Amino acid sequence: MASLNPALSTLPLAAPRRRAWRRRIFDACGWGLCGLAFLCLGAATVWILATVVLHGLGALNWKMITQGTVGTGGGLMNAIEGTLILALGGIALALPPGLAAGIYLAEFDTGWLAPVIRFFSDVLVGVPSIVIGYFGYVTLVEDLGWGFSAAAGGIALAIIALPYITRGSEMAIRQVPREMRDAAYALGASDSRVVMSITVPLALPGVLTGVLLALAIAVGETAPLLYTAGWSNFLWNGHLIQEPVGYLTYAIWAFITEPFASAHALAYAAALLVTGFVLVISIFARLALDENTGWRRRMRG
Amino acid sequence: MKFRHLIAVLASVVALALLAIVVFLAVYSWPAIRMNGAGFLRRNTWNLGNLYSDPILRHGREVMPGASYGILFLIAGTLLSTLIAVILAIPVGVGAAIFLAEAVPAGMRSWISFFVEMLAAIPSVVFGLWGYVVVIPFLGHHLYPWMAHHLKFIPFFAGHSGSGYGLLTAGLVLCLMIVPLITATLRDALVTQLATQRDASLALGASRFETLWSVLLPGARRVLIGSSILATGRALGETMAVLMISGNALNYLPRNIYSPISTMASFIVSQLDSALQDPTGIAVRSLAEVALVLCVISVVVNGAARLLIYYHGRWSARMA
Known part of the structure; x- marks a missing residue:
């Protein structure tokens, strides 16, 4: 080769070698920095979970879940009960419109309304929860005169949960194979028949997974409840309005800044309960939505 | 009513919720928006004023003397x-x-x-x-x-x-x-x-x-x-x-x-x-104005x- 083209033999060999080194260094630095970023994230996750679990296990005992709050001590039974009432109530309120929106977006995505609803739902996810809380305060607590109450807190949480249920239902219903609908329509079934007897039942596991994730969000919320549900040391007396309700996330926020060890114990125990609940639901949802283990596999098979 | 329309009406609640948040916050904070003016975003003092004296009139609205709302x-x-x-x-x-x-x-x-x-x-x-x-x-x-x-x-x-x-x-x-x-x-x-x-x-x-x-x-x-x-x-x-x-x-x-x-x-x-x-309520309405500003920013983003x-x-x- 060199004899054919003398110019080639005079090329400095150092340049390509230097470039090879540069490329190798670029590669090593790139992978190193990416690994470092991943490690930072993983370390933070472990650090947060370890803080919550270690402090929480030290504070959690039988008394904690069987007694109400007394001043800055006692237990969290009132808050556990309140969290369940507010979150389940909020989900129950959000389910009819959320599921309807999911059905509409997945099944009747033809006109102008579906894109509009999808856009509003996606933007609603991003509205800060404190804005929804303050909206609940001025409309429900003040204008309607409900006071701090389970109804006001439940409605605030319902607005938070709405877009999550909408999105989850839409995704689940879209997974139902097209042929199922076509077959039903070909047999002369009406819209309502197809949706109620074919698509929603088939998509039900996915819809429920979305609802569970919305429940996890609702249980972890604080800001929308501070000025709608208030706080109470007592168990709920069944009144929907004019009766404040306690909830776990309030206990985390309010009691950690108190100077007493009993108050800190309440906050740590509440943090462990909330985080544990949220993570168990997330893991369950992950298993349910997983390609290999979840309900989608059964639908395929 | 056809099933499809029933579902559409229920589904619209999702969109109406967002509209309701913006509209109600705007209506509730309107007196504060008028009183605070454009300076709301430029001033650097959040001060409820002297809460122990009698309210005075400013822009046709009762406020506490010395009150100033800027964020x-x-x-x-x-x-x-x-x-x-x-x-x-x-x-x-x-x-x-x-x-x-x-x-x-x-x-x-x-x-x-x-x-x-x-x-x-x-x-x-x-x-x-x-x-x-x-x-x-x-x-x-x-x-x-x-x-x-x-x-x-x-x-x-x-x-x-x-x-x-x-x-x-x-x-x-x-x-x-x-x-x-x-x-x-x-x-x-x-x-x-x-x-x-x-x-x-x-x-x-x-x-x-x-x-x-x-x-x-x-x-x-x-x-x-x-x-x-x-x-x-x-x-x-x-x-x-x-x-x-x-x-x-x-x-x-x-x-x-x-x-x-x-x-x-x-x-x-x-x-x-x-x-x-x-007691004049303008502070709570000014806070609603803060919520409205935050809401508009997040909707735009x-x-x-x-x-x-x-x-x-x-x-x-x-x-x-």
């Missing part, structure tokens, strides 16, 4: 803490996404991704608890004094390093809260990109990282921009964590990155109790991000 310090605190969070979150999010998409074996990817993206599921108030109990003592006693001493050549790093409550702490914790949003979206985009692009690049002799950096990442640019804007929106509106770690400064513009701050979201929580002491993502979806569908 410049809240805008500064909100934007600066979000800026720090996003500047840190984008490189960390991109790096972690690349690592998860390319360095982790496909069999383990799902669960390892789930583990770090679990950060997104942890409630805001738990981040606040962690920040308050663990992070602030560490930063305030060890890292910040060290930074203020050794990094004082960087602008805004010098000066009093404070107690640990403040701008940088808020930015760091917000960063952790929004990184999973960027990582999860980008990882999906990297994994699902066309194999032909990757193969062509590798066949030309590029290394795997060069392929990622020069071919796959540019292909996911729009996804990265969209998810970063969504993450920005989340950081702008975070409430509880910021409330517990930011120092809740009042009428104070940050001097350096350790300064205490307040954000619009955290201010609404910390000030409602005292705003209720104002999230709307822009969604339109970008929708447009991208249609674009890539056409290409495929």
Whole structure:
């Protein structure tokens, strides 16, 4: 080769070698920095979970879940009960419109309304929860005169949960194979028949997974409840309005800044309960939505 | 009524909820908007006035003497803490996404991704608890004094390093809260990109990282921009964590990155109790104006991000 083209033999060999080194260094630095970023994230996750679990296990005992709050001590039974009432109530309120929106977006995505609803739902996810809380305060607590109450807190949480249920239902219903609908329509079934007897039942596991994730969000919320549900040391007396309700996330926020060890114990125990609940639901949802283990596999098979 | 229309009416509740939030907040805060004028965004004093004297008339509206409502310090605190969070979150999010998409074996990817993206599921108030109990003592006693001493050549790093409550702490914790949003979206985009692009690049002799950096990442640019804007929106509106770690400064513009701050979201929580002491009610309505400003900002930010993502979806569908 060199004899054919003398110019080639005079090329400095150092340049390509230097470039090879540069490329190798670029590669090593790139992978190193990416690994470092991943490690930072993983370390933070472990650090947060370890803080919550270690402090929480030290504070959690039988008394904690069987007694109400007394001043800055006692237990969290009132808050556990309140969290369940507010979150389940909020989900129950959000389910009819959320599921309807999911059905509409997945099944009747033809006109102008579906894109509009999808856009509003996606933007609603991003509205800060404190804005929804303050909206609940001025409309429900003040204008309607409900006071701090389970109804006001439940409605605030319902607005938070709405877009999550909408999105989850839409995704689940879209997974139902097209042929199922076509077959039903070909047999002369009406819209309502197809949706109620074919698509929603088939998509039900996915819809429920979305609802569970919305429940996890609702249980972890604080800001929308501070000025709608208030706080109470007592168990709920069944009144929907004019009766404040306690909830776990309030206990985390309010009691950690108190100077007493009993108050800190309440906050740590509440943090462990909330985080544990949220993570168990997330893991369950992950298993349910997983390609290999979840309900989608059964639908395929 | 046809079934389809019944479903449409019920589904519209989702859209109406957002409209109702904007409309009711605007109506409720209207007296405050008229009284505060455009100076609301420029003034730097939030002062309820003298609550022990009689109300006076201003612009045809009863207010306490000396009352002044301006939220410049809240805008500064909100934007600066979000800026720090996003500047840190984008490189960390991109790096972690690349690592998860390319360095982790496909069999383990799902669960390892789930583990770090679990950060997104942890409630805001738990981040606040962690920040308050663990992070602030560490930063305030060890890292910040060290930074203020050794990094004082960087602008805004010098000066009093404070107690640990403040701008940088808020930015760091917000960063952790929004990184999973960027990582999860980008990882999906990297994994699902066309194999032909990757193969062509590798066949030309590029290394795997060069392929990622020069071919796959540019292909996911729009996804990265969209998810970063969504993450920005989340950081702008975070409430509880910021409330517990930011120092809740009042009428104070940050001097350096350790300064205490307040954000619009955290201010609404910390000030409602005292705003209720104002007998003319203008303080509560001014707080509603803060909520309205925050709501409009987040609607604009999230709307822009969604339109970008929708447009991208249609674009890539056409290409495929």
